[in-house]
Amino acid sequence: xxxxxxxxxxxxxxxxxxxxxxxxxxxxxxxxxxxxxxxxxxxxxxxxxxxxxxxxxxxxxxxxxxxxxxxxxxxxxxxxxxxxxxxxxxxxxxxxxxxxxxxxxxxxxxxxxxxxxxxxxxxxxxxxxxxxxxxxxxxxxxxxxxxxxxxxxxxxxxxxxxxxxxxxxxxxxxxxxxxxxxxxxxxxxxxxxxxxxxxxxxxxxxxxxxxxxxxxxxxxxxxxxxxxxxxxxxxxxxxxxxxxxxxx
Numbered sequence: 701x702x703x704x705x706x707x708x709x710x711x712x713x714x715x716x717x718x719x720x721x722x723x724x725x726x727x728x729x730x731x732x733x734x735x736x737x738x739x740x741x742x743x744x745x746x747x748x749x750x751x752x753x754x755x756x757x758x759x760x761x762x763x764x765x766x767x768x769x770x771x772x773x774x775x776x777x778x779x780x781x782x783x784x785x786x787x788x789x790x791x792x793x794x795x796x797x798x799x800x801x802x803x804x805x806x807x808x809x810x811x812x813x814x815x816x817x818x819x820x821x822x823x824x825x826x827x828x829x830x831x832x833x834x835x836x837x838x839x840x841x842x843x844x845x846x847x848x849x850x851x852x853x854x855x856x857x858x859x860x861x862x863x864x865x866x867x868x869x870x871x872x873x874x875x876x877x878x879x880x881x882x883x884x885x886x887x888x889x890x891x892x893x894x895x896x897x898x899x900x901x902x903x904x905x906x907x908x909x910x911x912x913x914x915x916x917x918x919x920x921x922x923x924x925x926x927x928x929x930x931x932x933x934x935x936x937x938x939x940x941x942x943x944x945x946x947x948x
Contacts, residue, residue, distance in 0.1 A: 755829040765825070768833050768856045771866040773820060775854065776839060779812045780871070793857055793867035812871055815852070816845035831858040833866070836874065851875050 758764075771791065778788035785806050789797075800810055808814075819840040826834035834855045841847035855870035 755832060758828045758830045758833070760825065760828050760833070768835060768866045769823060771856055771868070772823075772835055772837060772854045775868050775871070776815075776817045776820065776837070779810075779868075780815050780839070780852075781817045782808050782814050785810075791868055793859060793869040795869045796867075796871070813852075813873055815839055815850055816842040816847060818842045821849060826853055832856075832869075834870075 775788060775791055778784045779791070785808060789802055789805055796811065804810060817839045820837055821840050822838040824836050826836045828834075832855070834853055837852050837854060838849060839852060840849050851874040853870075853872050853874045854868060855872075856866040857869045858866060
């Protein structure tokens, strides 16, 4: 009990108990309040992954092939060739009608890529699923057009509201046009062969210059050698040496 009578001990005990009480209060408050922040991490969705399953294939009979081809042919004669556009509106599926009105369609400013078509040279089935068929078409251009032909892919679908008819779902050009498809380019004559602007005889000038330079250097070297030998012989004569004398 003697320590409790010490003023210094009581003061240290007071600050120690106060500090522990403050820390305990903060810990309890933090536990009760919890985390008030907002996480920016992407939430993990525990759901099965979406896997693409190929639609059920469709075997086309002669009649099945004829129906989509006839629809594609009418579409080319009207919408693609920009003739009788009012009759082509009912041939469009929801995908083709999206983003335009009947009024804008009739003006010709629509989402169908135009082509001056007069016929179909060749066609084939690109793929065929149940109520979804795509055709590859080689379209022939008009005589007064610069285009001789172009290949397109057209997608046709049967919708629940039109189960008895094929509607156009997509019209996409296929490949890149080349010189064989553009008349003005194909009719151009072949370029003339490239001719050298400078005659080959002018090559003899630098060759002759090089030859003269080599001859000049050889002559200069020979003359220098002769002069050196003459100077050496004259020097020996001045010293009294001869070819038969012995310096010793």
